Amino acid sequence: MKTIINFAKIFEEKNISYQFVGPTALAIQGIHMDVSDSIFIDIQWDSLEQVYDLFLDKLPSEIIKDVKSASFSFGYNENKVHIHCEYNTTIRTNPYRIAVEMEDAIVWCVSFYTYLYNPKADPMLAEKVHSYLLNKQNKMTEANQRAWNQNNYQALINRYGDPANAAAKIKENPEWRLHPFLNYMGDLQDKKILHLMGSNGVKGVALSLLGAKVTIVDFSAENERFAKEVAREAGVSLEYVVSDVLNLPDLIQSEAYDMVLMELGVLHYFIDLQPLFSTIHSKLSKGGIFLLHEFHPISTKLITSSGKKHKVTGNYFDPSLEEVNVAFSKHMGSEQQTELTKSLQRKWTIGEVVTSVGQNGFRITVLEEEPNHKIHDIGLPKTYTLVAAK
Known part of the structure; x- marks a missing residue:
């Protein structure tokens, strides 16, 4: 060196x-x-x-x-x-x-990400990068798992109220909990849906209320506790598997699902998209769909806004990892926040996501970029929905 x-x-x-x-x-x-x-x-x-x-x-x-x-x-x-x-x-x-x-x-x-998205790149170098990232991903997952099992149950109570109260609100209008991607899900009756990183179960309970058979995979036991209590109060069945999505147990490995769902603030926990999308493809039945609803990188990587003021403060293409507080920390007291483990994230561009989905055997049918509805942010994308078929 x-x-x-x-x-x-x-x-x-x-x-x-x-x-x-x-x-x-x-x-x-x-x-x-x-x-x-x-x-x-x-x-x-x-x-x-x-x-x-x-x-x-x-x-x-x-x-x-x-x-x-x-x-x-x-x-x-x-x-x-x-x-x-x-x-x-x-x-x-x-x-x-x-x-x-x-x-x-x-x-x-x-x-090193250059060698994953350049069609002229040496395949040997790409394989080296994938292997390195998988090893690093496993270490990151251990740290993230610790973070998401620190005081998370109390944070969920602080945000949603007790499980009975949360269930009552979901039952009032389950469709609203699935906006805007419900438009692409079709008839949910008896559909087998795998919700990866399904977190607190709010979306899973809403899907179950609309007739779906839902399995959630998430590595937080505190998320599982809250989700099962909400499901019980809502009177629906919900299967919850505490696991890293890249190391699914045998129970999940043998299943074939009509739909795999991932939504809002999950992709950034993966530093290599190839093994994730390969896993998703393997879990779907033929003709099944993968539905991804995520924050738009324009709003997460590039622009910050305060009222009417917008600034380009980031680099849209920046491939570096970022250390941040876990998402639920804003629902904790200041003393508890200082005790939380940090989480590592990799924020992806639209092009990287679309390329990785396409490289793993999917046919992309929808990419809808959804606007920000705040009055001062009109014209800026807030989220996007990607639908891909196996």
């Missing part, structure tokens, strides 16, 4: 835009890769001659050019360094270019 840091300092000193790519970029981000032989760097195309001159003492190869790109290589200590550029491409505006702190330097490289 010393060589990588040296190059980062050289390019920074000369104000040359660059990014480490390929196996080198993955190694910088913590993925185990053998980079002892070769280092791969993309540079700003109009800096090519300047970079070549910087390393004349290393006896670089001749520059190989075609109509799209140029490259050369040279030996540096025990490594072979490969320099490459794409003409008329601006390095600094690459949306997946990220900064990584290494010792006393900032090192720029392409995010």
Whole structure:
């Protein structure tokens, strides 16, 4: 890694835009890769001659050019360094270019997510990334599970009232609890629905009241307690499985469902969408549908609003992980909030979601972007609904 840091300092000193790519970029981000032989760097195309001159003492190869790109290589200590550029491409505006702190330097490289959504990416690199993310996901799930089993039951009481009161309100108008995605669910009578990360069971109880046979999967035992009590008060049957959705028990693995539902604030708990959507596809019967209702990334990643004022405060394409308080913390007292475990999130763009759904065998039939109904936020998307068939 010393060589990588040296190059980062050289390019920074000369104000040359660059990014480490390929196996080198993955190694910088913590993925185990053998980079002892070769280092791969993309540079700003109009800096090519300047970079070549910087390393004349290393006896670089001749520059190989075609109509799209140029490259050369040279030996540096025990490594072979490969320099490459794409003409008329601006390095600094690459949306997946990220900064990584290494010792006393900032090192720029392409995010490993690049290799999951680029059709020209090396499949071997993609597999390395998937494996790394799955391992990291499991560790994140353990932390998130601890967070969602700290005082969550009391937070639900604070928000919805006691289970009898919550059940009475749901029974008054179960359809309202399923707005706006109920429009895409059809006749619910006897439909087998798997609600992944179904949380407190409010949506599950509403679906059951409308005739569906509902199974909820969620890793919070406190959510399960509240959901079962609400279902009992509402007079409906509700199956609840306490489990991580990527490690479903045998009971769920053997079932085939008419519909899988995920809604509002759940995708950001997954740092790789491929295993999630693959799992969902495997749970559906032929012709079954996956229905996703989520917050729009324009409102979660890009724009913040206060009254009439709107500001672009984020980077829509930012692929980094974010540490936040668990969602229910706002319903807890300040003393209890300080005791809560943090939760890690990855916020996804619409393009990443649609691409991942399509890559896992689904046929997307609906993508509806729904407006914000607050008077000062008219014209901004708040949520979206995606419907995909198996």
